[in-house]
Amino acid sequence: MNIIKTGIEGLVEIIPTIYKDDRGWFFELFREDHFRNHGINPKFIQDNQSFSKKGVVRGLHLQLDPYAQGKLVSVISGKVLDVVVDLRKGSSTFGKVHYCTLDSERRNLLFVPEGFAHGFSALEDSIFFYKCTNTHHPGAEIGIRWNDPDLAIDWTVKEPLLSAKDKNHPTLNELLIKSVISRN
Incomplete structure (x- = not known):
């Protein structure tokens, strides 16, 4: 297992060791001791799965304290562009x-x-697949509007398919003005 730091504290990409032979392949999706050895100590209590057609954009979503969620995310089939925004109070990368x-x-x-808003484009x-804390x-x-002009996220899809809820989320600036979230 290779842990790659992203430049944002606590946010890491994980490249598992994959064992292949003529029968197929095997890898460990999650192993608590390996994560703990890299300073990652989540207690996962819920697993979720979703299917998205090519061109779907989901997000940006988060839950506020005391119900905040950490997530270990991956895809079982296909490919997504995963997007996160640091919204942790007092973070130098807010x-x-x-x-x-x-x-x-x-x-x-x-x-x-x-403390991160999360979304993806299929x-x-x-x-x-995601494990949640x-x-x-x-x-x-x-949520934060998927096309917030200040965040300028490039979802890499030309005509995204969105839920009504995701289309109508406020911008990050609107959430800050309403004091729903805070930088400090």
Whole structure:
């Protein structure tokens, strides 16, 4: 297992060791002791899976404290552009956007700590998998508009398919003005 630091504290890409032979392949998706040895200590309590057609954009989503979620994300089939925005109060990288292509052939993963807005665009028909450190709480869920001009996220899809909810989220600046989230 190779852990790649992203330049944002706590956000890491994980490249698993894949064992292949003429029968197929095997890899460890999650192994607590390996994660702990790299300073990653999540307690996962919920697993989710979704299917998205090519061109779908989901996000940007997060849950506020005390229901914040850390996530270990990967794709079972297909390829997505995973996008996260650091919204941790007091973070030196607050508002920074990070991109990571998750690919079922590479089988790479991204660990997203609590306090990040998260979303992805499906570059192919994809089955997306994520382990979460907290259960879903609708009342604690907020989102940022997928096309927030200040974030200028390039989702790499020409005509994204979006839910009505994702189309109508406020911008990051609107959330800051309403004091829903805070830089400090």
